[in-house]
Every structure is written in structure tokens, then in C-alpha cells.
Amino acid sequence: MKPHHKEYKGQNIEIREVDKKENLFINNIQMKYGQLPDGLYFLDEYAYDWKENLEDLAKAFIDYQNNVKNIRREKRLGKGDK
Amino acid sequence: MPCRKNYRDLTIEERNRFALALHHVKSTGVVDDFANLHAMHFGHIIHRSSHFLPWHREFLRRFEDALRTYDPDITIPYWNSTEDFDTSDPLFWANEFLEEFDSDWSLNRALGSAVLPDPARVQEALNKNSYSEFWPFLEVVVHNPPHVWVGGKMAGIS
Numbered sequence: 692m693k694p695h696h697k698e699y700k701g702q703n704i705e706i707r708e709v710d711k712k713e714n715l716f717i718n719n720i721q722m723k724y725g726q727l728p729d730g731l732y733f734l735d736e737y738a739y740d741w742k743e744n745l746e747d748l749a750k751a752f753i754d755y756q757n758n759v760k761n762i763r764r765e766k767r768l769g770k771g772d773k
Numbered sequence: 774m775p776c777r778k779n780y781r782d783l784t785i786e787e788r789n790r791f792a793l794a795l796h797h798v799k800s801t802g803v804v805d806d807f808a809n810l811h812a813m814h815f816g817h818i819i820h821r822s823s824h825f826l827p828w829h830r831e832f833l834r835r836f837e838d839a840l841r842t843y844d845p846d847i848t849i850p851y852w853n854s855t856e857d858f859d860t861s862d863p864l865f866w867a868n869e870f871l872e873e874f875d876s877d878w879s880l881n882r883a884l885g886s887a888v889l890p891d892p893a894r895v896q897e898a899l900n901k902n903s904y905s906e907f908w909p910f911l912e913v914v915v916h917n918p919p920h921v922w923v924g925g926k927m928a929g930i931s
Contacts, residue, residue: 725815725816725930726816727816727820727821728816728817728818728821728822729821731821733815733816733930734929735812735929735930736928736929736930737921737928737929738815738920738928738929738930739916739917739918739920739921739928740917740921741821741913741917755886755887755921755924755928758883758885758886758887759883759886759924762883762884762885762886762924763883
């Protein structure tokens with residue numbers, strides 16, 4: 692199976708199948724993930740926003756990372772207190 | 774019977790004792806053991822199954838017992854995430870209390886990374902007519918967003 696590529700908000704999502712297992716890469720970094728009893732996917736570092744497929748999971752993680760970057764930027768600028 | 778209190782209702786002495794107990798169990802490796810245990814079981818019926826609530830209740834009770842080996846009067850305080858989320862409030866996770874752990878333990882928080890459920894959603898959970906309706910709603914709608922809202926380590930499996 693050919694790797695599946697997707698650009699999302701300037702980030703590269705790639706799903707490669709190796710030995711019948713899907714491997715998820717975001718910007719060429721392999722992401723650790725697992726599945727819940729009903730098959731929903733989670734990332735080890737983003738584990739509470741479950742999705743039905745790895746592409747949607749990667750997009751949600753990228754959105755989360757963007758939120759985190761904005762929060763840290765505002766914090767540095769003194770707009771946030773924590 | 775010990776009573777778990779909102780962290781805002783703890784006296785200064787109770788806050789200090791709780792923080793000392795946390796530092797103690799971190800230094801002995803207990804915190805990391807509990808984090809690893811949660812991570813190990815994450816995809817194996819402790820989430821997205823009816824075991825979610827009883828497993829985590831027992832998990833917290835055991836962690837509380839670990840804290841009590843240092844101070845027998847400790848109870849784990851709670852955070853009411855539906856009403857208490859103003860990060861500009863100087864008493865919110867105050868520097869001399871919960872904030873210190875962010876840097877000390879490299880938690881890498883990014884408070885505000887998601888939308889928190891409001892009290893109406895909690896009431897919606899409580900209005901469910903059966904356990905089989907209650908736990909999935911509570912887990913996804915009420916429990917999950919605060920993990921993401923806190924961000925950093927709290928957003929991950931451990």
C-alpha cells in the first residue's frame with residue numbers, strides 16, 4: 692500500500708503501512724498511538740480526543756499544538772498568568 | 774470519614790501539607806509508578822468502557838493512600854473545572870501551590886488548550902437514566918476536555 696500524504700495547516704501528515712500496521716508521521720516524526728476497546732484512536736501525547744482514523748487524529752493534534760503555541764506566546768507576552 | 778475538598782477551600786496549612794506529601798511521593802518514585810500504570814492500561818478497558826469510573830476511583834484511592842504514608846490526614850483536593858478556569862485570577866492554581874509543580878515536574882502545561890464543559894453538561898450527565906448512558910457521556914463530554922485544557926503531560930496517556 693502506498694503511503695498516504697496530506698498537508699494540513701502547513702504540516703505534513705503521512706500514514707505508511709508496514710507489516711499490515713499503519714504508522715503515523717507528522718512532519719516526518721513518528722507518532723506513538725493506540726486504540727481503545729471500540730477501535731477509536733488516540734496519541735500517547737494527545738490521548739483525550741479520540742478519532743475514528745489516524746488522519747483526523749493527526750489534524751486534531753495539529754490544531755491542539757497550534758492552540759498551545761498561541762497560549763505560550765500570549766504567556767510570554769504577559770497576557771496569561773499561568 | 775475524610776472529605777475531599779475543593780483546592781480553593783483548603784487552609785494554608787492543608788495546602789502546604791498536601792504539597793509536601795506530593796513532593797515526597799514524587800521523590801520516592803510513586804508518582805511516576807502511578808503515571809506508568811495509567812499509561813500501560815490506557816487502551817485496555819480503563820477508558821471507553823464501563824470500567825472507566827471504578828478503575829479510576831480505585832486508582833485515586835490508592836494514590837491517596839500513598840500520600841497518607843507521608844501524612845495520614847491527607848485527602849486529594851478537587852478542581853471544579855466547570856466554574857474555575859480564569860487563569861488571570863491570582864488564586865487560580867496559585868504560584869505557591871499547584872503552579873509550582875508545572876516547572877518542578879516538567880508538566881509543560883498550556884492552560885486553556887480546549888473548551889471546558891459548563892455546569893449544564895454536568896447536569897446533563899447526572900440526568901441520564903442508567904449507568905450505561907451515564908459513564909460514556911461523562912467520560913467524553915465532562916472528563917476528557919479538562920485533560921486537553923490543561924495540556925502538556927495532562928493531555929497524554931501518563
